[in-house]
Amino acid sequence: MYLSSQSIWADITRIRDQAPLVHSITNFVVMNNTANALLALGASPAMVHAPEEVDDFVAIASALVVNIGTLDATFVAGMKLAMRRAKELGKPIIFDPVGVGATTYRNTVSAELLALAAPDIIRGNASEIMALAGLNAQTKGVDSLYGSDAAVDAGRRLSSVWGSVVVISGETDYIIHGEQTATIDNGHPLMTKVTGMGCTATALAGAFAAVDTDYFQAATQAMAVMGIAGELAALKNLAPGSLQLNFLDALYGLTESDIVERLKLTIL
Numbered sequence: 001m002y003l004s005s006q007s008i009w010a011d012i013t014r015i016r017d018q019a020p021l022v023h024s025i026t027n028f029v030v031m032n033n034t035a036n037a038l039l040a041l042g043a044s045p046a047m048v049h050a051p052e053e054v055d056d057f058v059a060i061a062s063a064l065v066v067n068i069g070t071l072d073a074t075f076v077a078g079m080k081l082a083m084r085r086a087k088e089l090g091k092p093i094i095f096d097p098v099g100v101g102a103t104t105y106r107n108t109v110s111a112e113l114l115a116l117a118a119p120d121i122i123r124g125n126a127s128e129i130m131a132l133a134g135l136n137a138q139t140k141g142v143d144s145l146y147g148s149d150a151a152v153d154a155g156r157r158l159s160s161v162w163g164s165v166v167v168i169s170g171e172t173d174y175i176i177h178g179e180q181t182a183t184i185d186n187g188h189p190l191m192t193k194v195t196g197m198g199c200t201a202t203a204l205a206g207a208f209a210a211v212d213t214d215y216f217q218a219a220t221q222a223m224a225v226m227g228i229a230g231e232l233a234a235l236k237n238l239a240p241g242s243l244q245l246n247f248l249d250a251l252y253g254l255t256e257s258d259i260v261e262r263l264k265l266t267i268l
């Protein structure tokens with residue numbers, strides 16, 4: 001049952017039954033995509049970032065997603081208040097270090113946030129995970145310059161420093177926590193032509209963490225669902241605009257047999 005089609009389906013059923021409130025402080029580019037993906041999966045999204053209200057909001061949420069894609073001072077203030085409160089209340093924190101490594105500001109803010117409240121799950125592409133682990137990784141803004149396998153050692157280091165589950169997304173998704181490693185080989189290359197698919201993966205991890213306190217399992221299952229829904233969407237039409245819409249429909253309509261037939265999970 002542990003990390004299997006059955007355990008994925010059990011968590012999807014929990015999300016659909018409980019509709020957990022996922023509080024996201026995320027970037028302007030993906031607010032709409034990730035809110036719709038959370039709804040399609042069965043969760044309840046709220047994109048709330050004002051420093052005046054985030055700590056009240058965290059108190060009623062089941063998970064907190066923090067994404068640094070379009071940072072500014074107000075976002076940072078809200079992120080700090082929300083993460084501190086989530087830690088106090090024991091709510092899962094999922095962190096997406098979009099574009100870290102590209103600027104000193106992103107690096108400094110990310111380091112401050114990690115030190116303030118170590119996330120339960122960190123999800124980034126290979127460039128981001130390498131930069132966050134302190135390597136001088138090359139970065140081209142928000143897209144990765146490396147395959148995910150190049151960042152596995154960095155992911156292990158990051159996981160051991162912060163105690164977080166680390167997800168490196170890409171053609172193969174790696175999920176790392178201490179000695180545990182899993183890979184997901186689902187997905188479709190066209191997913192890289194739709195903005196914010198990585199951010200969407202992070203948001204879905206928030207929904208799974210809201211119903212499953214085993215965050216290694218939650219993160220792995222989120223990546224599996226992400227990849228399988230992407231594959232199902234790509235079956236309909238191979239173009240980015242329709243992939244984005246079909247992805248939501250695939251998430252909404254996902255069945256247990258879709259998962260049984262498509263899951264490409266390896267536990268290393």
Ligand SMILES: Nc1ncnc2c1ncn2[C@@H]1O[C@H](COP(=O)(O)OP(=O)(O)OP(=O)(O)O)[C@@H](O)[C@H]1O
Nearest residue numbers: 125169170171187188189191195196197198199227
């Ligand atoms: N080459 C690929 N082949 C198959 N699936 C892929 C490929 N690249 C990405 N994916 C899928 O897309 C998802 C998002 O991963 P990606 O690494 O592109 O995120 P990202 O670069 O952080 O995205 P963004 O910053 O736009 O949110 C992965 O979980 C995986 O399912």
Ligand SMILES: Cc1ncsc1CCO
Nearest residue numbers: 027029069070098142196
């Ligand atoms: C394109 C883009 N720019 C800042 S955040 C973001 C969304 C994908 O990471």
Ligand SMILES: [Mg+2]
Nearest residue numbers: 143144192198
């Ligand atoms: Mg991408």
